[in-house]
Amino acid sequence: MKRIVVIGGGFAGLWSAIGAARKLDEQGASNQVEVVMVNPHAHHSIRVRNYEADLGATLVPLSDVLSPVGVQWIQGAATDIDVAGKQVTVSVRGRTAPLPFDKLVLASGSRLVDAPIRGLADHAFNVDTYEGAERLERRLLRMVHSHGAGSLTFVVIGSGLTGVEVASELPHRVRDLLVASGERLRECEVRVVLIERAPRIAMAMGGAQPVIEQSLTQLGVEMMTGVEIEQIDDTGMTLAGGKRIDTSTIIWCGGMHASPLTRCIPVERDALGRVPVDKTLRVEGVPDVFAAGDVARALFEDGRHESVMSCQHSRPMGRFAGHNVVCDLLGLPMLPLDIDWYTTILDLGPWGAVYTEGWERRLAAQGQQAKNVKRVINTERIYPPRTGNRADLFNAAAPIVQAPPPIRG
Ligand SMILES: Cc1cc2nc3c(=O)[nH]c(=O)nc-3n(C[C@H](O)[C@H](O)[C@H](O)COP(=O)(O)OP(=O)(O)OC[C@H]3O[C@@H](n4cnc5c(N)ncnc54)[C@H](O)[C@@H]3O)c2cc1C
Known part of the structure; x- marks a missing residue:
């Protein structure tokens, strides 16, 4: 029996594993090759929804989507990869064991970057993971019952896509919590501040940038730009120049960096820590290792x-x-991946959303029209089929590039 190991059960890892099982099934080779996924949690997390108030539907049990297609999985973390010796070290509840592979797909994703801001690591919240988002939700619930200075001031640091989505959601989310908790609606006390070091917020958003600024203003989010943070402590933050913001909830949205497991692959990584892959998703110059998702830098x-x-x-x-890792193992021709479109659909809370097209981000839709697209993406398009049906899962894992999400209405 040969073995394909997939590290990670996020968007790239889930579809690598099901895609491999699909190709093996098609070739009648499922009894010669096993696919084994390693993931720390028993769930596939719909990570892009972590800025939302209701996290209830964002976890898909791995057993629901892997068992029907015969993919095995280990709930544990890969701690090392020996590329030459072709084995992964896996830690399960503190005990490590080797997991040999014939072919490997690295898909361990990314994590929030650190920043050299004093107090950040000890005091900031985030929405990078499900656990981080849950912790923030618990914090919001506590704060609506608190009457201390700055308890209803929420500071988001970083106006990239995640920072803008979090800041847009917060004003009504906090007000809803105040109402639901029976607290007097201290509306005038709710303050959401979005802090950005650059001269404008959301500068990467091209033609949508002015719309985002306008929507945040209408939502009542304060924007502070060109700002450096000196330090963060128990009761708030101090900006360079000495200005003080009293707050008990700071949310760090400083960007993502590839999983540290990429360091185990003997290649030069890019500034985001990603390994270079060719069009087949094979790591350049490393024959038995493929990489997909946030750990990989592909060219389109x-x-x-x-x-x-x-x-x-x-x-x-x-x-x-x-698909390709199986083709490689079985000596079949591989399929190159090229994606000839790029869109960005950014949620702006109750205001709606913006939809941009192209790498320069031309504004294509805004408000409720764009929000309808975002809703379909977040609740349908990026989910695996949840029918438990093998054929549905295999269909969804076919090596095709979908069309961009359609704008309707
Ligand atoms: C709040 C938020 C909003 C976002 N919005 C959008 C959006 O609107 N559109 C968009 O396209 N993208 C968005 N993104 C980015 C998107 O979520 C990521 O790019 C995407 O999740 C990457 O997929 P991935 O499979 O590479 O990594 P992930 O989804 O992070 O999955 C990696 C998996 O690997 C596991 N893992 C990590 N380390 C190990 C290890 N050592 N051993 C085993 N398993 C490991 C992790 O637990 C995880 O299950 C957003 C991200 C965030 C945080």
């Missing part, structure tokens, strides 16, 4: 654009990596 559109750390790219990268 004839090499003109780098893949973006996104669910948008991780899912097709996963489907193609799964």
Whole structure:
């Protein structure tokens, strides 16, 4: 029996594993090759929804989507990869064991970057993981019952996509919690501040930038730009120049960096910590290792654009990596991945959303029209089929590039 190991059960890992099982099934080779996934949690997390108030539907049990297609999985963390010796070290409840592989797909994703801001690590919240988002929700619940200075002031640091989505949700989310908890609606006390070091917020958002600024103003979010943070402590933050903000809830949205497991692969990584992959998703110069999602840097559109750390790219990268790793093992021709479109759909809370097209982010839709698209993406498009049906899962894992999400109405 040969073995394909997939590290990670996020967007790239899930689709790599199901994609591999699909190709093995098609080739009648399921009894010669096993697919084993390693993931620390028993769930596939719909990570892009961690800024939302209701996290209830964001976890998909791995057994629901892997068992029907015959993929085995180990609830544990890969702690090392020996590329030459072809084995992964897996830690399960503190005990480590080797897991040999014939082919490997690395899909361990990314994590929030650190920043050299004093007090950040000890005091800041985040929405990078489900656990982080749950912790923030518990904090909000506590704060609506608190009457201390700054208890209803919420500071979001970083106006990238995640920071803007969190800041847009917070004003009504806190007000809803105040109402639901029977607290007097201390509306005038609710303060949401979005802090950005650059001269404007959301500068990467191209043609949508002015719309985002306008929507945040209408939502009552204060924007502070060109600001450096000196330090964070128990009761708030001090900005360079000495200005003080009293707050008990700071949410760090400083960007993502590839999983540290990429260091085990003997290649030069890019500034985001990603390993370079060729069009088949094989790590350049490393024959038995494929990589997909946030750990991998692929080139699209004839090499003109780098893949973006996104669910948008991780899912097709996963489907193609799964297909190709099996082809490689069985000596079949592999399929190149190229994606000739790029969109960004950014949630702006009750105001709606913005939808941009192209790498330069031309504004294509805004308000409720864009919000309808975002809703379909967040609740349907990025979910695996939840029918428990093998054929449905295999269909969804086919190595194809979907069309961009359609704008309707
Ligand atoms: C709040 C938020 C909003 C976002 N919004 C969007 C959006 O609107 N559109 C978009 O395209 N993208 C969005 N993103 C980015 C998107 O979520 C990521 O790019 C995407 O999740 C990457 O997929 P992945 O499979 O590479 O990694 P992940 O989804 O992070 O999955 C990695 C998996 O690997 C596991 N893992 C990590 N380390 C190990 C280990 N050592 N051993 C085993 N398993 C391990 C993790 O637990 C996880 O299950 C958003 C991200 C956040 C945080």
